Amino acid sequence: MAHSSDIALSFSAPRKGRATRRGARATAAEPPSLRDLPLFATVDDATLARLSLDAKVETYEDGAVIFRQGDQVAAIVILLHGFVKVLRIASCGDETLIGIRADGETVGEPPMDANEHYRVSAEAIGPTSVLKIPAARFARLMKESQSLCAAVVKDSKDKIAALVGEIESLKAQNADQRLAHFILSLCPPGEEQCRFRLPYDKRLIAARLGVKQETLSRAFAKLREHGVRTETRDVLVESVSRLAEQCEQLGRPARLPSERADDPDREDAA
Amino acid sequence: MAHSSDIALSFSAPRKGRATRRGARATAAEPPSLRDLPLFATVDDATLARLSLDAKVETYEDGAVIFRQGDQVAAIVILLHGFVKVLRIASCGDETLIGIRADGETVGEPPMDANEHYRVSAEAIGPTSVLKIPAARFARLMKESQSLCAAVVKDSKDKIAALVGEIESLKAQNADQRLAHFILSLCPPGEEQCRFRLPYDKRLIAARLGVKQETLSRAFAKLREHGVRTETRDVLVESVSRLAEQCEQLGRPARLPSERADDPDREDAA
DNA sequence: CGCCGACTTGAGCAATCTCAATCATGGTGG
DNA sequence: CCACCATGATTGAGATTGCTCAAGTCGGCG
Numbered sequence: 001m002a003h004s005s006d007i008a009l010s011f012s013a014p015r016k017g018r019a020t021r022r023g024a025r026a027t028a029a030e031p032p033s034l035r036d037l038p039l040f041a042t043v044d045d046a047t048l049a050r051l052s053l054d055a056k057v058e059t060y061e062d063g064a065v066i067f068r069q070g071d072q073v074a075a076i077v078i079l080l081h082g083f084v085k086v087l088r089i090a091s092c093g094d095e096t097l098i099g100i101r102a103d104g105e106t107v108g109e110p111p112m113d114a115n116e117h118y119r120v121s122a123e124a125i126g127p128t129s130v131l132k133i134p135a136a137r138f139a140r141l142m143k144e145s146q147s148l149c150a151a152v153v154k155d156s157k158d159k160i161a162a163l164v165g166e167i168e169s170l171k172a173q174n175a176d177q178r179l180a181h182f183i184l185s186l187c188p189p190g191e192e193q194c195r196f197r198l199p200y201d202k203r204l205i206a207a208r209l210g211v212k213q214e215t216l217s218r219a220f221a222k223l224r225e226h227g228v229r230t231e232t233r234d235v236l237v238e239s240v241s242r243l244a245e246q247c248e249q250l251g252r253p254a255r256l257p258s259e260r261a262d263d264p265d266r267e268d269a270a
Numbered sequence: 271m272a273h274s275s276d277i278a279l280s281f282s283a284p285r286k287g288r289a290t291r292r293g294a295r296a297t298a299a300e301p302p303s304l305r306d307l308p309l310f311a312t313v314d315d316a317t318l319a320r321l322s323l324d325a326k327v328e329t330y331e332d333g334a335v336i337f338r339q340g341d342q343v344a345a346i347v348i349l350l351h352g353f354v355k356v357l358r359i360a361s362c363g364d365e366t367l368i369g370i371r372a373d374g375e376t377v378g379e380p381p382m383d384a385n386e387h388y389r390v391s392a393e394a395i396g397p398t399s400v401l402k403i404p405a406a407r408f409a410r411l412m413k414e415s416q417s418l419c420a421a422v423v424k425d426s427k428d429k430i431a432a433l434v435g436e437i438e439s440l441k442a443q444n445a446d447q448r449l450a451h452f453i454l455s456l457c458p459p460g461e462e463q464c465r466f467r468l469p470y471d472k473r474l475i476a477a478r479l480g481v482k483q484e485t486l487s488r489a490f491a492k493l494r495e496h497g498v499r500t501e502t503r504d505v506l507v508e509s510v511s512r513l514a515e516q517c518e519q520l521g522r523p524a525r526l527p528s529e530r531a532d533d534p535d536r537e538d539a540a
Numbered sequence: 541c542g543c544c545g546a547c548t549t550g551a552g553c554a555a556t557c558t559c560a561a562t563c564a565t566g567g568t569g570g
Numbered sequence: 571c572c573a574c575c576a577t578g579a580t581t582g583a584g585a586t587t588g589c590t591c592a593a594g595t596c597g598g599c600g
């Protein structure tokens with residue numbers, strides 16, 4: 001399933017114009033420019049060079065398993081292109097989606113020594129390419145390079161912040177609110193009206209938000225009243241700021257008992 | 271709905287007789303032996319000594335705010351004794367419990383530089399004592415000591431694992447199952463039958479499990495059929511292994527259609 | 541003794557899930 | 571070009587879970 005290739009990252013880091021530039025070799029001095037990856041942005045040159053020595057690019061097809069919960073950690077995995085499902089598998093077989101990683105993010109935890117086990121599984125969503133650096137080497141370098149270690153701390157803190165946000169939304173928001181926040185997170189900043197395509201299918205979005213597909217569909221339907229038009233996979237947000245305001249509103253049981261002096265029932269302000 | 275209150279856990283932490291041990295001095299040479307704290311167990315002596323210089327102990331009463339979301343990070347906080355609520359406050363004022371920290375755990379994230387802001391609030395549950403080391407010094411030492419940096423990475427990884435588990439249970443388990451798991455986590459390992467006292471009041475347990483108090487109460491009632499007796503705050507688990515087995519069972523819709531030929535009440539089959 | 545806060549319990553309601561049917565869409569083969 | 575299927579998405583109806591509101595119990599403390 002895994003199509004290894006210690007060369008040829010034909011498309012590695014397409015977000016920037018550079019990166020691939022004339023066949024960036026994997027094991028070569030500069031794989032897909034490690035420096036461009038957020039994790040390595042602040043790492044010292046010497047360490048980066050050494051990391052590059054063992055870095056290799058792998059590509060996966062849709063649905064391919066990148067690593068499996070319980071397996072020994074073989075490498076640190078950094079997503080170059082595509083999306084990756086991170087999920088947790090219970091003893092009874094239930095799979096729970098923990099998160100979805102996008103370009104530049106690390107998948108799973110950076111290994112501190114060569115004897116850890118993955119605590120989650122990772123699976124490609126659509127064709128993806130990842131950068132892998134063997135766990136043993138990475139762990140060794142982390143012991144030697146303060147800047148690498150600090151980078152890992154930073155990465156972990158970001159992850160913790162994201163997970164905390166996730167817990168907050170699961171505990172404190174209903175499906176409609178979670179969807180609204182999700183959509184807002186997809187809107188390019190600074191634009192009042194925007195149109196874009198959902199990054200993955202609705203089944204996945206539902207899992208990401210922690211609801212069933214049908215519930216997501218109904219949530220989309222409800223947001224239609226708040227200026228969110230959808231056509232299969234394309235979304236048009238008529239007013240980002242209005243949607244943001246109405247996020248809290250979506251929480252109450254339809255209408256709030258206080259100060260309802262003048263609104264018998266308020267569908268929308270027309 | 272803020273509700274910070276002084277919930278008067280008059281009995282808060284009766285498990286140990288000692289608390290602030292006759293005014294443990296702050297800036298003294300050896301606060302409560304940093305070496306004993308999990309975070310510092312593997313830190314080199316020199317760094318530990320330097321950390322000790324600025325470490326000080328502080329005590330809080332029930333309900334006291336230890337730090338507030340949004341404030342600038344002043345220190346790393348390590349819980350010495352008691353329990354601490356970690357919560358997140360939304361713009362609308364909603365407080366969401368993220369977790370509860372116990373002895374030896376860090377509260378909030380270790381600061382990497384002196385200019386961060388807390389992303390959560392922390393509040394004492396019952397009388398607590400914490401160790402504080404100023405953020406600036408801690409951050410500086412983290413840059414200088416590889417072992418300290420590694421310790422922080424380890425701490426973060428543990429936190430991530432805990433948060434991932436939390437998300438898994440919120441997404442994949444119902445209230446009964448979450449309570450069962452919670453109770454199991456309180457059982458001393460290796461004992462088939464056990465009796466203990468809940469670490470904090472049921473309101474907090476409910477928040478921790480992400481349900482309302484009433485729902486928790488009903489969940490306790492349901493577990494009674496599975497060998498979990500409760501008396502206000504004391505719990506008796508008749509069979510730990512049995513409870514563990516029945517965790518999954520608690521998920522299904524009461525009874526599963528398969529292999530249920532002898533179903534006692536079957537009136538709705540008309 | 542009586543209040544207060546924590547806990548429990550009941551009844552109705554809201555959100556979400558489940559099951560099932562329908563509909564759109566894209567690809568395939570005839 | 572169209573019938574046909576597979577998959578994803580939508581929609582409806584009913585069951586279930588958990589929430590809200592409200593009353594009532596229990597235990598400690600002033």
